Amino acid sequence: MNYNISTIFFSPTGTTAKVVKTIAGSIGEIHNEYDLTPLKSRINYKALTFSSNDLVIVGVPVYKGRIPDFLADYFQNFKGNNATAVYAVVYGNRAYEDALLELKDIFETAGFVSVAAGAFIGEHSYSGGIATRRPDISDLKIACDFGQKINAKLNHFDTLSKSTLFVKGNFPYKALPPAPQIVPETNDNCTDCSICADLCPMEAIDFDNFRDIDPTTCILCCSCVKNCPEDAKVIVNEHIVNFTKKLISKLERIRHEPELFLENKD
Template identity: 50%
Template sequence: MDNKLNLLIFSPTDTTAKTVRAIAHGINENFSEYNITLPDNRNSEIIFNENDVVIIGVPVYAGRVPALLSDYFTKIKGNHTLAIFVVVYGNRDYDDALLELKNIFEERGFMGIAAGAFIGEHSYTNKVGTGRPDQADLELARNFGIKIREKLTQLKDHPGTETAALAVKGNYPYKERTSMPPTKPETSDQCISCGICAENCPTGAIDMKDYSEVDAAKCIRCCSCVKKCPVDAKAYNHELVQKITQNLIEKFSMVRHEPELFI
């Protein structure tokens, strides 16, 4: 492959990262990864050119692209850069997130050649989308990558054909963002002060000295701290989060959604 393959990933609980990497392996074993999950990795501008191909992967938050990324995405520029858009959702629905991701990047100099909505274990509970992406998801993702590689070869042989518009599922105006009162995870006595939660927090909401001190105004409820804690010391005990989680379990723990691919 003549193009240089790049991954741009935001993935607090790693399901998006696993999915995007599986797609990448189907395209080319060599790639550069820009992991923008941590705040320090979202400071600098990234400019891609016409020889780059970029897989852009984000989780779905309330049917949309995570709001946190809106400002940062203005620092990313393409120049007739081919792109693959990927959203990963927790087995409920991805609503308008994929269309939104495509629109954001197509306005910034990228041309979509493929897109996919995949399923990851729900950030809020391991009872919804349990263990996903699983072996079948990852195999499907890799095969999707192989199809993308074939498309890239075709485009190289017939330059100019990439402008055929990529259609994905979703509506505009997008689903309204749901607002929730500021909430933060609680820390139990189990905490061993290892600091993994603070080191991995995508918004720097957890105090670097006192890990039980969390800034609710910064917390985006991504659940990185909850899922990465080795002793299960972090949890969202807030009544509203508990209610949403219960509702998700009732409605979506017994169904299995499958990835949807657009190419």
Template identity: 40%
Template sequence: MNKKINAMYFSATGTTKKIVSALAEKISKNIDDEAIINYIDFTLPEVRKKSVSFTEEDVVIIGVPVYAGRVPNVLLKYLNAITGNGALAVPIVVYGNRNYDDALIELKDILELNGFKAIAGGAFIGEHSFSKILAKDRPDEKDIAIVIDFADKIYKKIILKDEIQTVEVKGNKPYRKYYMPKDEKGRPVDIRKVKPKTNNNCIDCKLCVNICPMGSIDAEDVSKFNGICIKCGACIKKCPVQAKYYDDKDYLRHKQELEIDFVHRREPELFI
């Protein structure tokens, strides 16, 4: 079988990368133990400036995190610029144990409108970007075992002699509105403009500058932002001296509610 495996992902803290890579590696191994996987990490802004196109010989596993129950709107321009040309696609979304809402069906729709044929899809759980305890250390060994089994099923579908059927996934049309946290009186609050602060632990290593997926952290003064913050958690979770933090009361209240209300372990949902 002459198929090229591609692994594409936006993964600020590494959870989506882990799932997409494991899927791609197992499918690739099933096809050809020595096949080379084409990795496209579009987490950083410079990569998203380049257009990408595929052919009918490509299988593309593409993963994004779920933000407010949807595909992150900051990725829409890039995702809509990818050209499928009949390539097979496996859309993957990763969420922090609350819900993936309409993110998976939205990603599938984007891919199909751009010329891909979506043959499978999945919603997986990763440690929440706001928290170090909600879905802590996921995807874990149990999740990866599910990924491996899913990859085997995708491979079997690819090698069928009959025409490969597209997949139906869970979700609403029209899509639900973006999920919004609420204050103590049940009123919606907008935390989109909230940005992390920097404490005196900072050693000015510039790591946060280099990993910010929006390129927003000022290289000369890492306590300043020159653009938006999408609350991906990268600068907080990867800081070697724990210098980044949030102090916004609405953000912190929402974080605490998530950690309390969604502590029960959710499992991946697969569609094939």
């Protein structure tokens, strides 16, 4: 069957986008790209509807062992109508916990049929010192091979079969702590270039004063920190700084590898 291939991703610092595009490109020609990172596109693409001719490759970053919480609500408006789906979560080399299972559950509830899933590693949003420059060549080769394995499975895939894809994770999912309402600070390097506000996925940065970030809207995704050409946006909050230091020392000699799920269980 010739599928109409679409990518769907949210990727404030770019690692999830790389993984999703690599998997999809290895499966076949990409017909539609739904980059849900800008708020405007999330409004435009609200309630996307697919059909059984569609194959979607969906990717999100892992936040606190879960999928970003506002996306859990957002995806519930999608309509799968038996479209086939591949899921990818990208995490900062600590752990992905229940994120992949949560993503699969949400899409299955919305009417998608799951064919494969993978957990990949990306440079940590909080620091270039964790999983530095990942996904790297080796990760992307695994993503590419994953696409080939998906193609092989699709050749004999029965969307009406009652068997379901196995992925790691637990239900009930890990409980989320309350949102910390911490925002990046702006130092004197700021040149008012507006890149941070242009790219903020939550539109939390005031266009009239780029130092003013709304703590109730900011999700601390670090898009502004990583995309600022002057390194003017920094996280100085003591709790996050200490947490990041501990992560760096704990993970510096640990390299997690991508985990792929293609097997169904009855």
